Amino acid sequence: MSKQKLVVIGAGMASGRVLEHLIEAAPEAYEITLFNAEPRGNYNRIMLSPVLSGEKSYAEIVTHDDAWYAERGVTCRFGEHVVAIDRATKTVTGQQGTVAYDKLLIATGSAPFIIPVPGRDLPGVITYRDLDDTNAMVAAADRGGAAVVIGGGLLGLEAAAGLALRGMEVTVVHLMGHLMERQLDEAAGYLLKKDLETKGITVLTRASTKAILGEDRAEAVLLEDGTTLPADLVVMAVGIRPETRLATDAGLSVARGVEVNAQMQSVSDPDIYAVGECVEFDGHLFGLVAPLYDQAKVVADSLLGRENAFVVRDVATKLKVTGCDLFSAGDFADAPGREDIVYRDPARGIYKRLVIEGDRLVGAVMYGDTADGNWFFGLIKDGTDIEEMRETLIFGPACQGGASADPLSAVAALPPEAEICGCNGVCKGTIVEAITGGAGDLGAVRATTKASASCGTCTGLVEQLLQVTLGDAFRMPTAQPVCGCTDHTHDDVRRLIKTMPLKSQEAVWQELGWKTRNGCHVCRPAINFYLLADWPLEYRDDPQSRFINERKHANIQKDGTFSVVPRMWGGITTPDELRAIADAADKYKVPTVKVTGGQRIDLLGVKGEDLPAIWADLNRARLVSGHAYSKGLRTVKTCVGTDHCRFGTQDSTGLGIKLEQVLWGSWTPHKVKLAVSGCPRNCAEATCKDVGIVCVDSGYQVGVAGAAGMDVKETERLADVPTEQEAIDLTVAFIQLYRENAKYLDRPYKWVAKVGLDWVKARVVDDPEERARLIAAFEVSQGIYRKDPWAEHAATKARGYAPLADLTLEAAE
């Protein structure tokens, strides 16, 4: 019987495997012709990264050389594109001629996706798919200079790492909020970014490419936000799509990939098979080699008439982005009833997260230490019941079987050389020695051994050692942690944000060992405030970590509507402003208009979607947000003062307006309210405010830390000063000191009670240098925040206030 003719299009990783299986099982079954667009045969594409970085040569990654094909009688047509498949005549046409087939195998892989920006065709812009691309990058790197890699997925990062190793200055531009968002969650993405940055690679996230600039070749990349990044080389690695053009032209059924059945047969033609990344099976596409190898076996069996069927299996991604250890497996996204277990070791840069559904492990993400990855993957794949090991699961196989889950006995069981404090390299023995030598509390252990003195995450362990060593003689301290996500107190977190330093929420969660993925409604607003107060220039406010009032710049009401309170500087208004308020109340059918206790007017019951419009209307009359919703400056109440009152000693209204204009827009740990009274009769009630100024003949009495809410308390005198400017300076310095030090949601009177008025005076009043520093620091922050959020939202964020979709309308059409 004459041999059947098999034609294979594409000599990639998948078809290479098919040929191996097929020829080994039945060397005489087929007469094989192998086309490949690349001018070479099969090689290990995965290993292109070591070739790029210079660790390997091309020769080392070839999987099938000329001799291999020759010995097996495979006719090779390398460097020849197939241009058409004719199913009627059962022929395939390459650039050099036509050949007939009995069976055809399409194995064309994927084509890199090119984002349609101007300049994408310039020389110097390359993708990363094959050896030619790799060689082009190596040649560019030899010339040196700057490279911009567009795309922070696996391929882009491999390219970036390789180019950096070859001495280029590399910037990665990534559209999403964290790197490799499909394989990693944001915590692991943060660690990856940090590692890449220590390798000298700049990483820009949430950065969208607008154009590639250059005359005859690429010279720079322009981002949507206007940033221009100089670039001698631009690597576009934004994704791939199955290479299906031939199949589509031949009229085969193609969805995103060539559609095949479980035998890897085209669903529209039983003589045509497809394998690899060009395939779509049961709605799945494939981008890693493991499933392709399974497919290859099935193809070989099917071609030999043996029964076999392809099934989609979970794949783990154990990835080595040159020098970074990461792992993800299973499914760590949506489905009902899931629960997270999170473990972080900040000192060693480790993060692990397990996703559990019922009593099964369904997903895992790991960074920094992936040794247990395969074990977790096994549990996921086998659907093992993990109920028994739940408590200790995250510690891996070493901790299973008999090990106690009680933390105290676990600590007691540790050997003396076990490291407790990763930052300072202090082991258990040293700490126990210090304790038996007389260090009876945490502070003493810190002082003698340095354990827990740096990042502080081992504090719990040190305390347990104290307890194990001292027994009942040791009483666990009862400092309140911020919330259930962490063991740290507010004070610790504030201190560590400044000293470590930590400049993003991801950094706080990781470096301080947060126990949850991304905090909760209690800690997130606090951390967000601490970061923006300490790093006004580096940290960007995160609206998603704010309570709704501050996110939408209005007070939510019990029925879900909002109230709108425009600012009335020092309580002064004009007929025009009042008219604008009245018009807005009419136009937006505001049910209640009320004069507040803070000397301004409240429009209550405004619909959420009307907010941007009513703000735009009020803005036109120069009315701005009154921040009646914020942990920030609220009102500065004033009395009429010297302008009209027969007792007034100073211009209290004028000073109130000045203070409000300096302070407005600033964020503070809790709300801040001021008042200025023109004389000791105190009609503005200044003696019960956070800062209250009472004018007298000789100048200004500046009082702080008053209260008239849940507690009532008279202000304490900070200082008496002769000039208005000094009164303003003291106020600003006091508020900045409060911003830098207070616990979130402590009003000034609570904070001053903790630190003592003398401590405050020593900085704000007695130390002119510190006062000047505080005022300057406040101004830096106000350079960003002293603006009207209403105007900004009405102009640029209005869409977010409307529903995403209205299906009631659609249904009625």
Place this chain on the structure above:
Amino acid sequence: MSWIDIGSLEDVPLRGARLVRTRAGCIAVFRTAEAEVFAASNACPHKGGPLAEGIVHGTRVTCPLHNWVFDLETGAAVGEDARIATYPVRVEGGRILIDGSALGQRSAA
């Protein structure tokens, strides 16, 4: 199932939510991670608080009115005997699709 396109993933802030009006009432569409989306009733069973305005953390949301916390995967309130309805939703090619049949609604062709 009949999947209805309700908008782009990018239009829902990361760790945030947007509202969708349907004939079955207002539904909040939450985005908890880059490409992880949930849909649930917008009304808090406590006193009707608008859940789309809550703080989203992990795969949970905290009601903006009195801080009840809901698990978006199951709809169950944490530590309370209450639950919100959840709806099938998925992301495809950067678009968010919701199951119209679960809302008693056909896609408007």
